[in-house]
Amino acid sequence: MSVLVDAETRVVVQGITGRQGTIHTRQMLDFGTQVVAGVTPGKAGTDVEGIPVFDTIRDAVEKTHANTSCVFVPAPFVRDAVLEAVDGGIRLSVVVTEHVPFHDMLVMYPYAKARGTRIIGPNCPGIASPGKSKVGIIPNVVFRPGRVGVISRSGTLTYEIVNGIKEMGLGQSTCIGLGGDPVIGTTFVDALPLFEADPETDALVMVGEIGGTAEEDAAEYIRHRFTKPVVAYIAGRSAPPGKRMGHAGAIITRGKGTADSKVAALEAVGARVARFPYEIPQLVGDAIRSGRR
């Protein structure tokens, strides 16, 4: 058992005929993922890397029993693609596309949730469980099967850290890149219970960033409901204060959202917080040996 994906995961790639869709279909196949279908409206009957392409999700699911989608379509079409996946019976939709308007996510997220579909992303590198399945774009070379879970708001920084875990001689159970957008389908708090329940995960690495309160919210969850050891890293300690959401945004997060606030919240619940990415593997080793938070 792993988290959200396993050997039974059957992937339909939405936007498979695009450049990124094609490249990463190949990479997913190389990883061992069961990519069973692609969807590009108007391209039914063709194939990409030997994978049949359909016009609609409904056709793809009917013919191939796909249960998971990986979305590469351009940002203006993501909302439609995800709603189609939800209505077509897809259980997990991983949205790699960046620059998706958050107003579109405000529609997609509740729509999917009400119908039992989970979204990961948008603007995310996806999810992978080494030896089982990968849905997304994380480079295959960073993985090795093991017992460390990873959840991250970053993309490339995740690759860096997952790779560091591998180079230390450890491996990963499941790694989820949540995406860095203001509204995401799966947050730390959404992902934590999945790793708590996963018998293949012994310790968890959380990679956060400044901005928002997702890490503080995660710390609050960990305090009462997460028993496994946690190693965390927060990127952006030296970054100039961002003002993305202007004054009204500052009011919502009042006092939270800074690196200091996140580090303090996580340390207060027993997480080992790395100051730099290269400290993470060592802390993970310590955490696994101690076996508890």
Added chain:
Amino acid sequence: MRAPRNSMVKLPEWQGKHVFRKYGVPLPRGEVARSPAEAQSLVAEGKVPLPCVVKAQVLTGGRGKGGAVQFANTPEEVRSAAESILGREFKGELVREVLIEEKLPIGRELYVSLTLDRSQRLPLLMTSAHGGVEIESVADSEIERQTVDPFPGLTGYEKRRAAKSLGIEGPLSKALDRLLESLWNVFQKEDAELVEINPLAVVGDGLCALDAKVIIEDDATFRHPDYAEVRDDRTELEEIAREKDIAFVQLDGNIGVIANGAGLTMATLDVLKELGGAPGVFLDLGGTDDPKKVTEAFLLMARAKPAAVFLNIFGGITRCDTVAKGLVEAMAHVPAADRFPIVARIRGNNEADGIAILRAAGVTSVSDLRASAQAAVNAAGGRR
């Protein structure tokens, strides 16, 4: 994955009000002028009634204290007010327009805004009876916060709760209902990150938006091509970067950083600072596999004249050989006198090819993050 770039489209007040008008938000009568003569004639021709207020159109706050808002009773006073404001710099921002508006008999000043609550993944309506001051200075207990579900949209009870928090009752509550409905439509239909009225004034038995702050989400501008032309507070290099879709931020230091992905970029800055370096420009390639874009990024970096450049790439969508090719191509275009030392760290997809291309061009790639960052700090002249 996305860098904290200046990615929002902040509308100047007059344009925010233009949007408000379209959705029926009550406003003072007003017009925009770009010269003192134009300002004077707008009033002289009766397009804006007297007495009036002349307001500098800048994006920074605190205009009232800086003389950027002036009152006038005659067309001549309007002209001289416009003269003293136009062409002036206000907190570093050149004033190109003034908004001339009728001066109204104002009662109470209130605060209303709609923005996003990221944690709740819902829009957030904030209302306070304490308007006309910076909302940060208002106590939490004096601000009513309500998340609004897009299905079914702003409800009657939410409007009633907002009215209560604003101390509004009787006939005025009908005006508030209409205003909140309009504001909700602006937020949704214009893809806003923030819609804020501060102050919202009680004028007689009605309401009037004296100011307008509207921020449109940059990612949604494909639905709103009209906003593409809105100027923003970017530096020239930042503007060029924006056109080329490269996230680019100028800081105070002398080490140029090129990385891919916001998280890795921020982690790189953290390590450089820790080692005593001073990151200057940072530039996030994002996910690209176009060598031309890498070349453009390097040429942009060269224009910022860094003492050294630290290239830290983990290749996923971006392949290492693509980055290496782009770098080599760019350096061929930079005159020898303007070159800077480059410390590279490239890992991930096609790593070996990338390293080989760099080595052939005389650039060494160091795989350890700490060691490579230290090399960059040294190349830029050591600790500062």
